[in-house]
Amino acid sequence: MTNPIIRIHDAEANEIIDREMTQAEFAEYKKDQEKFAKQKVEGEAKAQAKAELLERLGITADEAKLLLA
Amino acid sequence: MATTTNYGWTTPDDTALVKDGASAIRTLGSSVDTTTKNLNPETTLADIAYRSSTANVKTRLGIGSTGQVLTVAGGVPTWATPAAGGGMTLLSTTTLSGASTTVSSISQDYQNLLIRIFGATNDTADGYWYVYTNGALDGHNYAGISGSSSADSPFATRNNVLHLGNTGQTHDRTSANNAHQILFVDYTATTIKPFIISGTYQRTAAYFEYNAGGANTKAAAITSITVKNDGGNSSAGTIKIWGIK
Numbered sequence: 001m002t003n004p005i006i007r008i009h010d011a012e013a014n015e016i017i018d019r020e021m022t023q024a025e026f027a028e029y030k031k032d033q034e035k036f037a038k039q040k041v042e043g044e045a046k047a048q049a050k051a052e053l054l055e056r057l058g059i060t061a062d063e064a065k066l067l068l069a
Numbered sequence: 070m071a072t073t074t075n076y077g078w079t080t081p082d083d084t085a086l087v088k089d090g091a092s093a094i095r096t097l098g099s100s101v102d103t104t105t106k107n108l109n110p111e112t113t114l115a116d117i118a119y120r121s122s123t124a125n126v127k128t129r130l131g132i133g134s135t136g137q138v139l140t141v142a143g144g145v146p147t148w149a150t151p152a153a154g155g156g157m158t159l160l161s162t163t164t165l166s167g168a169s170t171t172v173s174s175i176s177q178d179y180q181n182l183l184i185r186i187f188g189a190t191n192d193t194a195d196g197y198w199y200v201y202t203n204g205a206l207d208g209h210n211y212a213g214i215s216g217s218s219s220a221d222s223p224f225a226t227r228n229n230v231l232h233l234g235n236t237g238q239t240h241d242r243t244s245a246n247n248a249h250q251i252l253f254v255d256y257t258a259t260t261i262k263p264f265i266i267s268g269t270y271q272r273t274a275a276y277f278e279y280n281a282g283g284a285n286t287k288a289a290a291i292t293s294i295t296v297k298n299d300g301g302n303s304s305a306g307t308i309k310i311w312g313i314k
Contacts, residue, residue, distance in 0.1 A: 004167065004168035004302065005166075005167040005168060005302070006167045006168050006169045006170070006171065007163070007164075007165070007166040007167045007169070007170040007171065008170075008171045008173055009161060009163040009170070009171065009172045009173065009308075010173050010174045011160050011161035011172050011173065011174050011175050011176065011310065012174035012175075012176065013174065014161070016163070018166060018167060021168065029168060029169075032297070032299065033299055036196075036197050036299040037299070039197070039236065040197070040239060040299075043236070043238065
């Protein structure tokens with residue numbers, strides 16, 4: 001299986017290279033993907049919790065903002 | 070012999086004899102001629118004159134070339150070509166492609182760096198767009214304050230990347246309705262590099278906006294930037310970088 005392709009543009013030479021990630025870059029890439037996947041889940045959970053709380057309180061997001069202002 | 074008050078021209082005394090009149094007038098005329106020439110040294114169209122170090126003697130300054138400005142050098146006026154300054158120079162235009170897009174070998178000849186990323190879309194799924202510098206996610210401390218239409222900020226949890234948008238929000242993958250601007254101040258500094266970032270993007274078809282400011286505290290000048298999306302390969306979009314004097 002090939003690694004993902006990345007683009008590198010040398011601004012000084014104005015030269016564009018599209019190449020496969022090195023193993024080290026791919027390892028870092030996978031780590032990032034995991035980190036952001038986790039962040040995405042956390043973000044969605046947070047949004048869900050917020051929506052549930054608003055529903056329990058029976059107010060809209062704008063009304064909540066007004067309360068906190 | 071008497072002399073005049075201002076220029077010291079020699080004139081006959083009140084008691085001088087008439088026979089000496091012609092000589093006295095010639096002496097006076099000669100002095101007036103010399104003084105007048107000393108005070109008006111210009112010889113050519115557009116010459117100007119300024120006071121020399123000798124009283125009552127001016128120095129001629131010939132006109133400069135087109136585009137030159139009058140300035141001072143060594144305590145006297147002189148014409149000089151103004152140094153080029155200010156303005157923005159487009160350093161690169163790069164189309165986003167692949168799992169990440171890096172612009173490397175960024176010129177170090179400018180004071181500030183303006184980066185604009187716009188029209189970014191990706192192949193596979195909604196995802197986070199983010200930027201990091203010098204090819205490494207770690208060791209870059211982006212910190213600051215933000216204001217946005219969401220409760221989140223452009224700073225990632227680990228503060229090693231700048232999100233193009235808010236950290237809790239993915240972008241719609243097919244929407245090209247996004248534009249982000251980052252200004253790095255003193256980007257060649259090896260101490261702190263202040264920045265401001267702002268932008269707009271679409272998430273579930275709604276528009277979100279954000280802005281933030283802070284500093285990158287990495288002890289190295291910024292020589293490259295990488296734009297990445299965790300939703301898949303980039304399929305469109307542009308990075309433009311300008312150097313600002």
